[in-house]
Amino acid sequence: GQNIDQPTEMTATEGAIVQINCTYQTSGFNGLFWYQQHAGEAPTFLSYNVLDGLEEKGRFSSFLSRSKGYSYLLLKELQMKDSASYLCAVTMDSNYQLIWGAGTKLIIKP
Amino acid sequence: ETGVTQSPTHLIKTRGQQVTLRCSSQSGHNTVSWYQQALGQGPQFIFQYYREEENGRGNFPPRFSGLQFPNYSSELNVNALELDDSALYLCASSLASVTQETQYFGPGTRLLVL
Numbered sequence: 001g002q003n004i005d006q007p008t009e010m011t012a013t014e015g016a017i018v019q020i021n022c023t024y025q026t027s028g029f030n031g032l033f034w035y036q037q038h039a040g041e042a043p044t045f046l047s048y049n050v051l052d053g054l055e056e057k058g059r060f061s062s063f064l065s066r067s068k069g070y071s072y073l074l075l076k077e078l079q080m081k082d083s084a085s086y087l088c089a090v091t092m093d094s095n096y097q098l099i100w101g102a103g104t105k106l107i108i109k110p
Numbered sequence: 111e112t113g114v115t116q117s118p119t120h121l122i123k124t125r126g127q128q129v130t131l132r133c134s135s136q137s138g139h140n141t142v143s144w145y146q147q148a149l150g151q152g153p154q155f156i157f158q159y160y161r162e163e164e165n166g167r168g169n170f171p172p173r174f175s176g177l178q179f180p181n182y183s184s185e186l187n188v189n190a191l192e193l194d195d196s197a198l199y200l201c202a203s204s205l206a207s208v209t210q211e212t213q214y215f216g217p218g219t220r221l222l223v224l
Contacts, residue, residue: 004152033212042112042200042215043153087152097143097166098213100152 002026004101006088011107012078020073020104022088030091034062034073037085037103046073046086075106083108112136114203114216122222128189131219135182135203141165142184143213144176147198159184160206196223 003025012018024032031050035043049055049064049071061074073086085103092099113136123129135142141160145153155168159178173189182203188195198220202213 042114042217044112044215045212048212089152097155097158097168098153100154102150102152 002090002092002099004088004090004099006086006101006104008102009105009107011109012075014078014080014108014110016078017074017076018078018106020075020086020106022071022073022101024069024071024088024090024099024101026090026092026099028092029066029069032062032064032071033089033091033098034060034071035087035089037087039084043087078108080108080110082106112214112216114201114214116199116201116216116219118219119217120220120222122224123191124224125191125193127191128187129191129221131186131188131199131201131221133184133186133201133203133216135184135201136214137182139182139203139205139214141204141206142178143202143204144184144186145200145202146170146195147200147218149197153200156186191223193223196221 005023034046037043047062054063059076064071085105087103089098089100115134117132143158144156147153156170157167158165162178175187178184198218200218202215204213
């Protein structure tokens with residue numbers, strides 16, 4: 001079966017840095033997405049990693065290790081508006097569907 | 111704003127009834143995917159349509175069906191509603207059916223089955 005694991009909930013302080021991990025075991029792998037989802041809203045795209053390494057995009061960076069089945073999302077200079085759920089999703093070879101993790105609820109405290 | 115709209119925003123139905131949810135994709139997006147998201151869970155893939163044909167399906171029974179129209183709109187139909195069908199239903203549109211294309215999500219329809 002396909003399995004994607006993320007921590008259920010994390011807490012961090014405004015202005016700090018937080019790393020949200022995602023591990024996956026899937027029968028194939030093409031790439032990994034990170035999405036942000038505020039409560040009651042639709043997911044919005046953050047990043048897509050295909051190759052190993054770190055991709056930086058402003059305050060958000062995403063890392064992928066295909067050999068370890070591991071990714072993380074790094075959020076810097078945290079703001080209160082970053083309080084949301086962060087979902088990782090995997091696309092598999094020759095497959096059009098996204099396999100999603102359950103999401104990590106990130107709580108930012110002043 | 112992603113340019114993807116869904117209607118209705120909320121819906122209450124009773125067990126055994128039928129429901130139709132609607133989605134309007136971004137202009138020019140020829141692919142739409144539908145997802146079911148239970149509270150506190152990630153979205154589960156229902157099916158995808160590409161140029162008005164079903165292009166793939168997740169582990170959902172046949173009572174979940176869909177249509178895609180030439181004007182970039184689509185429908186999700188669910189027959190014989192069950193209590194477990196209560197969830198947020200999301201549609202997402204993209205430019206092509208290849209997986210690396212970013213999917214743009216609508217705001218969702220929250221369905222409650224009593």
